[in-house]
Amino acid sequence: MPSLSRQQSDRLVHNVTAIEQLLAEVDDEGAEEILDELYMLITKILEQFPQLDKDED
Numbered sequence: 001m002p003s004l005s006r007q008q009s010d011r012l013v014h015n016v017t018a019i020e021q022l023l024a025e026v027d028d029e030g031a032e033e034i035l036d037e038l039y040m041l042i043t044k045i046l047e048q049f050p051q052l053d054k055d056e057d
Helices: 006-025 028-048
Strands: none
Touching: 006 028
C-alpha cells in the first residue's frame, strides 16, 4: 500500500499544527482532554492496522 499522497500529508500536517496550537491555549484539564482524544485516535489506528502494534526492542 502506498504512503500518504501529497494532499493527505498536507492534511495531516495541518491537523497536527492545529492540535499543537490548541495545546498552547489550554490548561491542564484541556491538555488531558486532548490526550484522551489522541489516545482514542491511536486506539482506532491500531484496531484498523493491528500489524503496527509491535514492541520495538
